Amino acid sequence: DTGVSQDPRHKITKRGQNVTFRCDPISEHNRLYWYRQTLGQGPEFLTYFQNEAQLEKSRLLSDRFSAERPKGSFSTLEIQRTEQGDSAMYLCASSSGLLNEKLFFGSGTQLSVL
């Protein structure tokens, strides 16, 4: 069990560019969540996958954001035409889906949009 892995750890980009983040969950976990966190706030839910199916997407998430989990293993989160307001820590979490499941977070990707 190597934990949840996220890549890259840091990303600096210019406004208007596209960025993509990757998350590798704990190997036996079939549930995967993406969250976003800004300074002084708790993590905010973005989207949820069970295996390869995206079952929920936050209403707060604009159409510039898209996430995939093509084979039910790793997941990618893409932000198109980035804006300064997208600057945040993007966190991935996974869980086993068992009764009383617990979410385990990766180290996150810190995005800075200049």
Added chain:
Amino acid sequence: QKEVEQNSGPLSVPEGAIASLNCTYSDRGSQSFFWYRQYSGKSPELIMFIYSNGDKEDGRFTAQLNKASQYVSLLIRDSQPSDSATYLCAPGGSGGYNKLIFGAGTRLAVHP
């Protein structure tokens, strides 16, 4: 009304004292409750969870849950400077999967 409310702090306690962190939530359907610790610049780390009314103890940590009052708390006994962090309360489990809704967190400072 926010879904999860926590006092932002900072809560300052002397080393060796008991730190008491409180949280109220609005979703009566929440079935599970989690406390995460987050050091500055790091990701949240699960430290406690509770599902039933009452108290649950794990080492220096005790979680308390009162579903009727929609209240959950975390007590840290014998606080250490290494406990200085932000503590996030997260109810979940009302929608068939564990989408956690986080509070903004309480910043705890333990001074020697």
